[in-house]
Amino acid sequence: MSGNGNPKRLALIASKGTLDWAYPPFILASTGAALEMDVAVFFTFYGLPLLMKDLKAKVSPHSNPAMPMKMPFGPPGFQNFSWPIPNVLSGNVPGFETFATKMMKKTFAKKGVATIEQLREACVESGVRLIGCQMTMDVFGFKAEDFIEGTEIGGAATFLEFAADADVSLFI
Amino acid sequence: MTDSTSVKTAEEAAAATSEAGAQPSEQPALELDCRGLACPLPILKTKKAMDGLAVGQLLKMVATDPGSVPDVAAFSRRTGHEVVSQSEGGGEFVFVIRKV
Numbered sequence: 001m002s003g004n005g006n007p008k009r010l011a012l013i014a015s016k017g018t019l020d021w022a023y024p025p026f027i028l029a030s031t032g033a034a035l036e037m038d039v040a041v042f043f044t045f046y047g048l049p050l051l052m053k054d055l056k057a058k059v060s061p062h063s064n065p066a067m068p069m070k071m072p073f074g075p076p077g078f079q080n081f082s083w084p085i086p087n088v089l090s091g092n093v094p095g096f097e098t099f100a101t102k103m104m105k106k107t108f109a110k111k112g113v114a115t116i117e118q119l120r121e122a123c124v125e126s127g128v129r130l131i132g133c134q135m136t137m138d139v140f141g142f143k144a145e146d147f148i149e150g151t152e153i154g155g156a157a158t159f160l161e162f163a164a165d166a167d168v169s170l171f172i
Numbered sequence: 173m174t175d176s177t178s179v180k181t182a183e184e185a186a187a188a189t190s191e192a193g194a195q196p197s198e199q200p201a202l203e204l205d206c207r208g209l210a211c212p213l214p215i216l217k218t219k220k221a222m223d224g225l226a227v228g229q230l231l232k233m234v235a236t237d238p239g240s241v242p243d244v245a246a247f248s249r250r251t252g253h254e255v256v257s258q259s260e261g262g263g264e265f266v267f268v269i270r271k272v
Contacts, residue, residue, distance in 0.1 A: 114212075
């Protein structure tokens with residue numbers, strides 16, 4: 001497959017379900033597949049909802065105290081300005097998450113960044129193995145039919161069997 | 173920006189590439205516009221486009237993401253495809269990649 005011999009193997013664990021943290025596993029998985037690597041992503045705990053048909057990932061400033069707040073409109077100087085919104089405010093004002101999510105989606109779209117749905121679709125199309133954690137399903141009450149087509153259900157051993165021969169393994 | 177009249181058949185492209193190196197007259201079989209797109213979209217779209225080409229055919233890809241310069245190089249090293257030419261001007265990066 002690759003110019004350097006056997007296909008390389010990329011094993012990722014996606015453990016976080018916010019909009020910002022949904023990006024790294026889907027970017028790396030889709031790009032790994034584009035680089036003709038064999039890729040598997042294990043979605044566990046808060047990462048599991050990223051496989052749901054109806055993706056509802058939001059960004060939470062609460063757990064990202066260093067997150068810059070940017071405005072998706074106005075002149076470049078205004079857009080590049082990081083708004084000094086205190087964490088105590090961003091974490092406690094009702095509706096702030098919805099607001100921050102809207103702002104992030106708009107900013108990303110303006111900068112030509114793919115949506116999570118697009119990247120996830122690219123993963124499915126390119127044959128990335130998307131493994132949903134059975135235990136997390138049981139704990140949070142998800143059903144197999146909640147997830148997108150092609151989702152494989154498995155446990156730690158299913159992931160580790162693949163990861164044991166991986167060239168790159170990342171916990172995200 | 174794809175010009176359908178410039179699309180070659182696989183046979184024509186293969187014949188053109190039977191001679192060593194890039195021929196100046198050689199036309200890309202496909203043109204891909206990745207302007208305005210951020211990482212990793214230029215690479216994902218390039219991969220998809222390369223998959224649709226026959227061995228020996230050329231893809232011309234235009235991007236505005238400066239990160240596409242090291243990324244296209246890395247993509248080519250990993251997949252084995254050959255960057256035939258690369259140029260920059262007016263904030264745009266133009267790559268011509270041969271399917272290997």
